[in-house]
Amino acid sequence: MKLDRFFAKHPVFTLEEFDEYLGKQNRYTRDSLLTHHRKSGRIMAIRRGLYSVVPPGSSPESAPVDLFLLASKMTADAVISYHTALEFHGKAYSVFNKLYYLSSRKSQPVQFRSHEFISVLVPKAIRGRPAERFGLEHYERSGMTVRATDLERTLVDVMARPDISGGWEEIWRSLESVEYFKLDDVVEYALLLGNATTASKVGFFLDQHSRELNVKGSQLDRLRRLRPRQPHYLDRSNRKGGQLVTAWNLVVPEAVINSTWAEVT
Numbered sequence: 001m002k003l004d005r006f007f008a009k010h011p012v013f014t015l016e017e018f019d020e021y022l023g024k025q026n027r028y029t030r031d032s033l034l035t036h037h038r039k040s041g042r043i044m045a046i047r048r049g050l051y052s053v054v055p056p057g058s059s060p061e062s063a064p065v066d067l068f069l070l071a072s073k074m075t076a077d078a079v080i081s082y083h084t085a086l087e088f089h090g091k092a093y094s095v096f097n098k099l100y101y102l103s104s105r106k107s108q109p110v111q112f113r114s115h116e117f118i119s120v121l122v123p124k125a126i127r128g129r130p131a132e133r134f135g136l137e138h139y140e141r142s143g144m145t146v147r148a149t150d151l152e153r154t155l156v157d158v159m160a161r162p163d164i165s166g167g168w169e170e171i172w173r174s175l176e177s178v179e180y181f182k183l184d185d186v187v188e189y190a191l192l193l194g195n196a197t198t199a200s201k202v203g204f205f206l207d208q209h210s211r212e213l214n215v216k217g218s219q220l221d222r223l224r225r226l227r228p229r230q231p232h233y234l235d236r237s238n239r240k241g242g243q244l245v246t247a248w249n250l251v252v253p254e255a256v257i258n259s260t261w262a263e264v265t
Contacts, residue, residue: 003033007042007053011142012069015049016076046070047110067115071099072146074110074117078103079136080148081120082157083165086174088139088148093166093173100164102149104128120164123193131192135185151178152185159201160193168235168253169261175205180213187219191226199226200248201234207247224248 006013006021022030034051037043043051044060050073054063068088071080079102086092087099098116104127107119126132135153139146149157155175158165165171183206190202203223206215227249233242234252242251255261 003037009143011053011066012046012073012144013051013053014073014076015051018051046112047074050074065112066142067099068146068148069141069144070112071101071117072141072148074101075103075105075107075119078119078147080146081154082149082161083170083174085149085151085154086158086165088146089151089154091151091174091177093170093177096166098164118164120161123160125193125195134189134192150185152182153189155181155186155205156190156193156198156202159205160195160198162235163237168256172205172256172259173261176209183213183215183219187222190223194226196226196228197232197236197250199223200228200232200250203227204234204245204248204250204252 006018010017018034019030022033034043038045041054041060043053044063045051050070052063052065052070054060058064068080068084071084072078080088081102082100083092083096084099084101087095097114098118100118100120102122103119104122105119106121109119110117121127122132126134135150136147137150139148155178158171158175162168162171166174186202186206190199193199200223203220206213206223207220209215210220224247229249231244231249231251234250234256235242238253242253243257244250245252245257
């Protein structure tokens with residue numbers, strides 16, 4: 001059976017997609033085809049049930065692979081998210097070897113070459129609710145559909161999880177490269193999460209960039225109503241020093257307030 005057409009349309013594919021294409025072929029036939037094309041170097045296995053096509057003239061060891069397509073197919077419900085979503089949208093200040101995707105269940109990390117694919121559980125506050133789909137968009141990539149968080153949800157997500165988003169300098173530099181946000185969506189998603197510290201972090205960032213992003217006072221007020229009653233640290237992993245921003249009840253590192261990293265050449 002010739003599979004050139006399938007391979008051309010599925011540079012990365014799952015076992016389920018392969019089965020759907022084969023139709024009523026039995027499992028033995030399917031496994032024989034996969035084994036044949038793996039041995040011939042036409043495809044390579046990324047993990048169990050996930051494959052990448054090797055372009056003609058390339059070898060499995062050196063063939064280019066779309067990492068975003070891989071991330072989007074790590075699980076049936078995978079959604080490119082956090083810092084990886086910033087990279088996907090072309091807004092990340094740096095490129096990381098770790099790629100993150102949202103899923104409803106935790107999976108073991110997958111290593112491929114120098115890259116690691118890591119699942120992150122959907123935030124508990126919205127897990128299993130319609131809000132879980134807020135800010136999830138479908139994008140076309142290499143003729144395939146990829147799900148990723150939009151920039152609005154990504155802004156909130158990286159504020160909530162700086163530990164998997166590169167830290168505050170990376171977050172600030174990345175988000176500052178975005179010229180436009182649908183701010184009502186940013187506020188709505190932050191409120192859906194219902195986390196006081198996250199709401200304050202988002203509010204502080206928008207307040208700090210209110211002129212550039214045309215932030216309305218009413219949008220900041222909605223976030224401010226959820227701010228913590230007592231001061232919280234912007235960087236909970238480093239509770240030394242910082243300046244209290246009373247409007248948001250946040251203790252913020254001086255480097256973030258003054259963007260001192262911008263002074264380094």
